[in-house]
Amino acid sequence: MKKLRPYRQILPWIIPGILLTVWFAACRFGWVPDYLLPDPFRIVKTGYIYLFAQADSGPYAGRFLADASASLLRVGFGFSLAVVTGIPLGVLSGRVATCRRLMSATVNGLRAVPGICWLPLALVWFGIGMRTTVFLVALAAFFPIYINTAAGTRQVNPLLYQAGAMLGVGRIRGIFAILLPAAMPQIISGLRLGLGLSWAYLVLGELTGVPNGLGAVIMDARMLGRIDIIIVGIILIAILGRLSDLLLNTTLCLFFKSARRSA
């Protein structure tokens, strides 16, 4: 890999550096009151307590593991649901014109509904807790996965099928040997978009009064006026979101040649 020149390497860090400095100065010189924005050191300290302190040694102490695993479970469940429905339906409507016509109006109509509108309905249907959140996550992640899979499989060069047919590949094997690999770049971008939305809707689902989860912690901290916890929660969600995206990408690359080689 080509080595970047030093100034290029620091380039992405300049804006965060400036923001951090301004934040720090604002707190030190009292430009903003502490109860609106605690200074960065407090955040680090709170973060440390939330992550590593002995559980029950203080409010929020050591709760991270329980919250994160609850949230990850919900995202994992909802996202998996979206994958196992979105990809097959996407392939169907990408390849079969009848299915495309059958589904397009419905899907586009549902997609136009802002995800947050489903929240009250989901609460009535599923009650507060795991199932509402999983439902919201699955619903939100479904659309980008479905739409990208449909678009990707629809645009596959017909020559590749003809080549496959002449090389003795039947219809069913063709789906796995030709269709999915050829559409892989778009399927991947659908999955990544879907995963990003999963995290957004996770927080939405957890704001509704579930006892655990990162979204719940943020909401809880708001009631108690713990701005530092809110900020710690936001940062942790950002980090987990990014890590799960990396994990998704690595997993796909590990299992699919076409994912590895589409970059």
Place this chain on the structure above:
Amino acid sequence: MNKPLQLIRTLPDIKKEQPALAIRKVSKIFPSDDGYLNVVDNVSFDIAAGELVCLLGPSGCGKTTLLKLIAGFIKPSAGDIQIQDRRVSRPGPDRCVVFQEDALFPWLTVSENIAFGAKGLIPKDRLAAEVDRHLEMVGLGAFRDYLPKEISGGMKQRVALARVLILKPQLLLMDEPFGALDAQTREDMQNLLLSLWEEFSHTIVFVTHDLVEAITMADRILLMGSNPGKIRSEIPVNLSRPRKKESNAFHSFFRNLRSRL
């Protein structure tokens, strides 16, 4: 017991008389804005086993369409296509196509592309050796692990050739396979194909719109005309092989052919 034996005994004679490929009154009509487009119009011809026939015609006269009909990718609107005595109804590895455009699988390496169709036909323990042999045959041994996007157009066509040759097809359908190559590479590829053909004696239908290429390669040239696509005439090329493009016989054949276009 008696009857089947008799049948087996007579089979070779039948095969000799049967053409390798028989096109019988084939037409293909595509719907278009103003009604329909008669792209292939009542075409009939035979090709003998081991024969190399060039389909020569201007752009848009229906050469690719005719080839796709033979390959079984599309169905004729009328008429009948037979290989030996079986009617063509769908694509199969007995009739392989080298496409006009790049149709390699972009997510597979050169050697994986060549192995793709052979997986089901060649036992696992022999597959790697066969792929290697075909890589060498088309001179791509050093590029086995490259992806299609990392090799040149000429190399891609060689991969496309190797991935069908490995299936040992009776019938090779080639759609302007060297059309996009420079003069030197094109000549190398023609020589490669001819030497393979002399070795394995496949039956080849070779589409081109290049007169020199047709005269270099063909046992027989089928001249196509457009609107609607028809076989206008059939010209045997009775020049001895290997054919020298500089020779007088070649030149006079070329002039003769061009005057008939």
